[in-house]
Amino acid sequence: MTELSRKDMLEIRDLSSEEIDLILNTAASFKEISTRTIKKVPTLRGKTVITLFFEASTRTRTSFEIAAKRLSADTINISASTSSVVKGETLIDTARNLESMNPDIIVIRHSAAGAAHILASLLEQSIINAGDGAHEHPTQALLDMLTIREKKGSIEGLTVAIVGDIAHSRVARSNIYGLTKMGANVVVCGPAMMIPKEIERMDVQVRYAMDDALRDADVVMMLRMQLERQEKGLFPSLREYAQHFSLNRDNIGLAKDDVIVMHPGPINRGVEITPEIADGPASVILEQVTNGVAVRMALLYLLSGGAK
């Protein structure tokens, strides 16, 4: 496979393992561009990329913008606070207006699951989902898989523990789809009220105790604990959470010796991960960020027609 024959990148769920390989291979080859003195190639010259962010984001929006600029695309950022959204315009109206200005790719992040699908079904442009509610965050899973592949050589056969608020996590969903497609054994772990119903049917194992999830893990992926996302009264306190679901010096030893520690960011130091682990030798958190640019470059390139 040398090209991606799809208009949009909405979810990992409908990607094949061949497509994932293609994206990761392309991303790997693009990484070198970001190490040059002049970090720019003309690949997407004359293309326009709009990033439409209805949710606050620094990392993902910046990553997309840098990725587009390194490929010489023109980029426009629209964030909810400066957009017509506050004037009561609907998402569909916003999309139609953007379409009328003939961009090539629209990157959207939205708090509503399915928001990227609305755009994709209405617009001719390629839509990249940069996170829709608790549904999916495909570029995060791709950069996570690129990072794992770099560190471990291959994803197949690895045991990956994903720990935290699985129910509200689009990162968890996209990674579950991607990692299981690539042959990893995925274990999810969190407080019972944060484990959604029937998740076993996504081919994962469920653990309710952190120690059980960490045992013999090759990769530990910690999720950001957002108490504000919880229904009122659903979880007692951050203190309770940190005592039972944080990755720390004491429990990391249960994982394999060469375990790598991942986090989609931004991290809550002292909540789901202690500082010495976040900054320690097993942590690949900043490499994930570096790979984010490469993966997004690859997607922008492939969705623009790739080598054609």
Place this chain on the structure above:
Amino acid sequence: MKLVLRGGRVIDPSQGMDAVADILIEGGTISRIEAGISLSKADAKDALRVVDLNGAVVAPGLIDMHVHLREPGFEYKETVHTGSEAAVAGGFASVACMANTDPVNDTRSVTEFILKQARLAAMAQVYPVAAISRGQAGEVLTEFGDLKSAGAVAFSDDGNPVADSGLMRHALEYAAAFDMPVISHCEDQGLSSGGLMNEGFVSTQLGLPGIPTIAEDIMVARDIDLARFTGTSLHIAHVSTAGSVRAVREAKAAGVSVTAETAPHYFTLTDEALRGFSTHFKMYPPLRGASDVEAIKEGLRDGTIDVIASDHAPHSSVEKDVEFVYAANGIIGLETSLAVSLKLVHDGTLTLQQLIEKMSVNPARILKIPKGSLAPGCDADITVIDPDRVWTVDAGAFRSKGRNCPFDGWDLTGKAIVTIVGGEIKYADPGVKI
């Protein structure tokens, strides 16, 4: 004006009738029903109209006992006129409209207004359902006696549950004193709030907050216990879960006076339809899993579920063409309900007689309205059905203002071809010669 319906297959479960017969209608009521009615010369010149039905099914006028006509307050979604026009186009001679208008139908003046609009529309017969509680706020009972004398036929806070068990108890007892049914929207909001679809594998995959089946089951169980304790009658609206079906079945066996309805989407669609995030599949209660669908069908088959009602809930594009989370709950059903329900006849779940019971005879009995029968002397409310007509749903062509139809584009088999209300033809398919 006299009207003769010739040569239809008359199915009237109220009199155990299934035979080819002619029906003579005079002065808005059914005067004769027998094979081969011969007309005297005097009859023939008395402005007589004869409709030849060629074996089409003739049923007592269908009744949809659960619709939202949106007037007053939400005329941009639907009016009594457009809603009752949609009703007759779908084969419904009567509809009962829920009270969640603005203002809520909790006073005589609102009930009277709805009835006045219905008279002006002169399409389907409209029976207002009044609110149980003032403003549907779940705190103070409405004036049941006054509302009954104004023309309300039942009480329901539909759209909202009656969370306070004490208030629900008093509603059941007080309504029983007026011989009026109470229709319960069963939802434990402690379990359902924040939810957007059925809780299960699909909600887990889509990352949408779930509404568990027990949010319904627990309230059904509570209301059955209240009916048992008070010795009153209870009707449960829009049953969607296997647990509710089981609870109603057991309650009936134990002698509790409970009846139940479901809607066509609950025995036709599952939560798998939510993949793709189309808001035309978003309603309350939500579409459930395949095992619930099977349980609903079994409940219809064995008589646990008495009624099929559409829960016709029109919304405008302003409320539906938005992100899934922001979209209003509800779908329209008046113009597809019969055809979608006929699937149950085509697949052998129900006989045509049973379907007509659930869409006419039983709702009339539960609402205690003088409908649901073709016996001589009854109101001439009649639905003529071609059960084999194949047609394609085109929501854009509906009489309803709503376009929020999950069956748009579906090929369906079976259709109402004539709807007669009070002896007057209110709808006739273009293919019928009248």
